[in-house]
Amino acid sequence: MVPESIATGDTLRVFNGAQEVAVQLCGTEVSELGRPLGIESRDALREMVDQGDERIVLVPVTTESNGLLVAEAFISLTGSEEELHPSAQLVTNGLASVAETVEVCPNADALLKAAALA
Numbered sequence: 001m002v003p004e005s006i007a008t009g010d011t012l013r014v015f016n017g018a019q020e021v022a023v024q025l026c027g028t029e030v031s032e033l034g035r036p037l038g039i040e041s042r043d044a045l046r047e048m049v050d051q052g053d054e055r056i057v058l059v060p061v062t063t064e065s066n067g068l069l070v071a072e073a074f075i076s077l078t079g080s081e082e083e084l085h086p087s088a089q090l091v092t093n094g095l096a097s098v099a100e101t102v103e104v105c106p107n108a109d110a111l112l113k114a115a116a117l118a
Helices: 038-051 086-092 108-117
Strands: 011-016 019-025 052-063 069-077
Touching (some): 011 052, 038 052, 038 069, 069 086, 086 108
Antiparallel strands (some): 011 019, 052 069
């Protein structure tokens, strides 16, 4: 992770070796920081990352024209073999909605189920 790298609830910056990569979580839409739930979604993503052991597994989907990598992310939890799917967690908690482009995500079904639970 890049320190202070989570600016919104659905974007973060990580290191891949020595290269810094900007990542957009696949399949989610969050409010901007000045809008309702914007700060809450950002803080929730920060808390999820803090639960991890500094490893985030990315499943690349596409790269946008501005160089932003769209990917599914999985956070390896500290002291556990479990992984957290932050996109699904944000949707389940009502802090994100499912994007119209969700079908391109490898775990689109998980996001749609999360939305049904929210």
